[in-house]
Amino acid sequence: MINSPQEVAHSSADIEVLTPGLFSTVQGIGLTGYRHLGIPIGGALDSHALILGNRLLGNPDNTHGIELTSGKVELKFNRDSWFVVTGAQYQISIGDRNIWSGWRNKIKAGETLTLKGPSSKMHAYLTIDGGIVQHSPLGIGGSTSQALGRGDRLQLGKTLSITKPIGAVQRGYCDEIRALPGPEMSLFTATSRKAFWHNRWQLTNASNRMGARLDGEALSLSAPKELNSHAVMPGVVQVPPSGQPIVLLADAQTTGGYPKIATVIEADLWKLAQTRPGQSIRFVHVSPSQADDANYEWQQYFYRLQRAMNGS
Structure with missing residues (x-):
């Protein structure tokens, strides 16, 4: 229930x-x-x-x-x-x-x-x-x-007091996913780091509510590395031994042991949710301040919506 x-x-x-x-x-x-x-x-x-x-x-x-x-x-x-x-x-x-x-x-x-x-x-x-x-x-x-x-x-739940229709402009889809470098980014080869940011990645049919599984050039570490299990959360981009990245989504596990090459910013997780299997995306490197600005843009979007509704 x-x-x-x-x-x-x-x-x-x-x-x-x-x-x-x-x-x-x-x-x-x-x-x-x-x-x-x-x-x-x-x-x-x-x-x-x-x-x-x-x-x-x-x-x-x-x-x-x-x-x-x-x-x-x-x-x-x-x-x-x-x-x-x-x-x-x-x-x-x-x-x-x-x-x-x-x-x-x-x-x-x-x-x-x-x-x-x-x-x-x-x-x-x-x-x-x-x-x-x-x-x-x-x-x-x-x-x-x-x-x-x-x-x-x-x-x-209880019926609300609504008297008339109202709508809002929805976002258009964008295949550029903004991300921050992950804590294990430096463990990957220079070729793999470049591939992650510059290549396109295709969403596979194996994706689900736990993670968006991507297919592209296999990423590899500079040297074998054993990592202890550590906390993870939605947005974290893990790279398993296959070299194919997995972006964790809402139902993801709370811990994992794969190296984290990047983290998708909160403001862009919706783009992965709206990507269909077979479509491709590209990661865009941003700074923490740019991630904060992106979240602020969403806050402003909902603020303007509320202002418009209050005046309707």
């Missing part, structure tokens, strides 16, 4: 899953403060897209929504609701009515929301006013990491 302080307003299921799509999961922005116990942060791979949807609805940033990966998703609503779809581009409809992505829309009790995609990027996020406070899989206990199944039931 999903524990939440939000009020559960209805005793029956507010949403019924008719068609679950491929690996659709209920996600928040992650759980912090427990990595020392071996518990991953988890949460949305593209947390900025989830926060955007919640902001447009007036939900707290950490309100749970549905992370969509691919395929057709059909959800029957049993209460009037407002919703937003952000992130990857999906075909969205209620009956024969087409819906815009990135806009706050209303659905009435008894209607079915259909989402098909993605046509671009990788993960979309469905947020709903009040948020998802309980996920009851058919016959077993709930978990935010468990994919939705046909017949699952979702319960929403």
